[in-house]
Each structure stands twice: as C-alpha cells, then as structure tokens.
Amino acid sequence: MTLRSLLFFCAALAALCFFAPARAPVVPEVWSIDRNGNDTPCAPGFARIEMPRREAVTVLAPFHDLAYAAADAGPEGCAWILGTGVLLAVVRGLWSQGVRGALRRALLAVALGGPLGLGLLYASCFLPGRVIRLGPEATDWVPASLHNHTDRSTGLLSPKDLVIWHAQRDFRVLNVSDKNTIEGGLLGREALVRIVEKQGPLTPPLVVTVGDEWHGQPDIVFVNTTREPQLPPEPPGDLTPQERKAHRLRYLAELATAVHADGGALFLAHPWSKVPGEMSPEEIFTAGLDGVEVFNGVIHGGEVRIRAAVNANKALFGVSDYKFGPHVNALTLLDAGVAVTPDGVAKAVREGRTLVLYAVPHGWRSAAEWKAARVGLRGAVEGILSLLETPRLRRAVWFVWGALALLLWWITTRGERGLGRAAARTLFFVCVAAELLLLALISYQARRALGVVPVNVILAAQAVLAVPLLAASHSLAFLERRA
Secondary structure: OOHHHHHHHHHHHHHHHHHOOOOOOOOOOOEEEOOOOOEEEOOOOOEEEEOOOOOOOOOOHHHHHHHHHHHHHHHHHHHHHHHHHHHHHHHHHHHHHHHHHHHHHHHHHHHHHHHHHHHHHHHHOOOOOOEEEEOOOOOOEEEEEOOEOOOOOOOOOOHHHHHHHHHHOOOOEEEEEEEOOOHHHHHHHHHHHHHHHHHOOOOOOOEEEEEEEEOOOOOEEEEOOOOOOOOOOOOOOOOOHHHHHHHHHHHHHHHHHHHHHOOOEEEEOOOOOOOOOOOOHHHHHOOOOOEEEEEEOOEEOOHHHHHHHHHOOOEEEEEOOEOOOOOOOEEEEEEOOOOOOHHHHHHHHHOOOEEEEEOOOOOOOEHHHHHHOOOOHHHHHHHHHHHHHOOHHHHHHHHHHHHHHHHHHHHHOOOOOOOOHHHHHHHHHHHHHHHHHHHHOOOHHHHHHHOOOOHHHHHHHHHHHHHHHHHHHHHHHHHHHHO
C-alpha cells in the first residue's frame, strides 16, 4: 500500500463516519395471527417491541455495530458482501500484479473475510436486540420458542448459550429442535438444571423441552420427544407420483401416531420450502400433524397456507428458527394454564392453544417475496444501511479504529525484509487451506460426518492463523514488487 492509497482510504473512511446521513432505526409494530388466521396489530398493553440501545461510545463500539449489521444481513447477505470484496480484490490484483496477484488477493479476501463474517454473526448472538415483550393484558399466555438450532446442527450457539439467550428475553418455553438429533435438546435441559442449581430458579421460569427437526421432505418439528428421529425410507423409483405421495403420507401418519403415543407433538415447518411438489399442505395435515408454522424468522407463510391450516382445524405457530443473531421477530404464545411442564407444552401444541406474534423490521415479506430475494442481496443492503443508524459521535470510534488498521497495514507492507519467496508462498497457501477447512467445519454436512466442533474453537483457530497468513501475504507482495 502506497502513502497515496493510505490517504485515499482514510478520506473514504472519514466520509462514511462523519458525512454519511444518519438513519433512524426502524421500529416495527407487533402483529398477531389468531386461531382463526386473522392478522391484526397488537394493542400496546398486549405486546410491544423493545429496541436495543446503541448510543454508548466504547472501544468495542465498531465491533458491536458490525455484528448488528451482519445479523441484519444474514448469512446470504454476508456472502454477497464477501463476494463483492473478493471481486474488488481480483480487480486490484489484476491492475497492479497480473493474474498471480489477483489470485493471491482473492484467496486472502476469502480466507480473512469468511471467518470475519462468521465471527460477527456469532458475536451478534450476545448483543441485546429487538425483542417482543408481553404486556399486562397477556396474562393468559406464555411466550414460547418452538423451533431452534444449536451447534449440534446448524446453529452457532451451544445448548447452554441457547438456554441463556432465551432466558434473557423472558421466554417461558424453549424447544431445542436440532436437525435429526435430540442431543442439543438433552444438553439444553441439563444446562438448565445446572443453571438453576448454581443461580437459583429463573424469573420468569423457563421450561426446556427436547425436540428435533426431522430434516426430510417435508421438514417436521418435534416437541417433547424421547427418541432419535429416523429418516423415512426413500420411495421406490418406479412409483407414480400418486403412489409416491401415498407412501410419504402413510409414513407421516405412522410417525405422528408414535410421537403422540410418547406424549409429544409435531408440526409442519416452513411449508413454503422442502414440501414435495406432489404434496399439498392440506394433504399433509391429514397425516395427523398438530399444526403448521405460519411465520418463520421474518417470513410470513401467506394467506393460502393459513386458511388451509384453519380449515383443517390445525394450530398455527410463529417461530424464529433460531440459528444466530440478537433479535426476536416471531414467537408462539401458549396457554399459560397448561404449558408449565414439558408434557403440558406438548399438550398445548396438540390441542391448538396457540397464538402467533410477529414483527418484521424491514417491511412485510410474503413467502413469494422471500423466494424472489432468496440470494440475500436485499439482506446485504439492509445490513450495510443499518450501520447508518449509529450517531456520528459513535462513528468517530470507527474512524479511529479504521485509521489505525490502515496505518498498521501500510507499515507492514513497507518493510525492507521479508520471508523467502518459496517459504512465503508455502506459508500463505497452507494458511489459506487451513482457514477454508476451518470454515467448512461449520457446515451441517461436516458436523454430521465428523461430530461437533464448537464454533468458538473454530473462530479462535482462525484468528491464530490470520497472523501468519497476513505475514506471508505481505512478504509475497514485497518480494513480487522487487522481482
């Protein structure tokens, strides 16, 4: 990096920090979907949105703001931002160093940007966020989170951290529903026992039920289950579409009967995805499921699916499908007189004693709109714009941090000594390969094949690798300039 480049980047950073217009935080309304499927705004005495405070100016303020931005962008949005960074790195490399320089810069952008995005998503879990709070008029209901994931499947938090996350947000019921395993639920229940033994009873009390998400076609969430899920046998390939549908429905009916006999409950997850084309929600309901998700994260299931569930006399559920982040945008209310034990929670689900609450921060999103924007470009833009919700005084801390980072980068690329070219190349590619391997361990498929690797261990290993990676990269850049 030349002195002229350093000054240019500092000027661009100053423009973002001091001259970009402030943006007011979007405060959503709380809406409900009642048992008749009607969407209505909640009265302030029944439920409200509690917004996090972000005015404090601290040394960690830039990391807090970036973590919020990553949570608003989501994994797909972060991937878009990373892709943009890689493209810029390639263009810069081609301009100054040719094809080899472009490849080196692209690999460096992926190796550092991937762990950075994942680390910010993980850090966002520990920040305060938008939370739906019940008011004094909601005396007959308890807030329940019925569809969640830990690091035993596709989530970022450990079972213990997931329990703490929900307790801090005043949930009364938590169903841990990792994909195709009840391990997360069992560990979450044990974690709650240890927390109560150490700190005393929680206020308000929290009921943790063992569940899982049967990851098949369609996806099914179990509540208060006692058995490891068994994936259904694939239908023979020579069946007609009608025979294939009958095969799936028969298996679902047998599954529902077994779950109910064990005192559990089950419902259809996100019916706008993972439902085979030959099966409709109405036909799935005939198999004995207790209800259907009509709000998932920030996705509204749509009027057609809600009416199909109401006509079939099925319960409606709103869930976060929690994997990461600080926000609560949807929840299910259960009958307070029943949902006081794991068996009572399953009974409330089976009997349809539910009410759905939801709040969408960035406007209404129907299922159709979600599918159209699924690649996450909209989320990437929303995440970047959320940075403008911070006051200019707080942005001054961004400038100090950014200027120091740029100055450090400039100093380390100005050295007159470096590693040997072969050693620098070897170290660089070894570190890149190790970074990408660690990043791949986050995937659901890798966890199923290799077992669970805690996310914080992966992030720590990536942070350690970043030091020799940067050293090798800078040495290569210096050596190639001299060549």
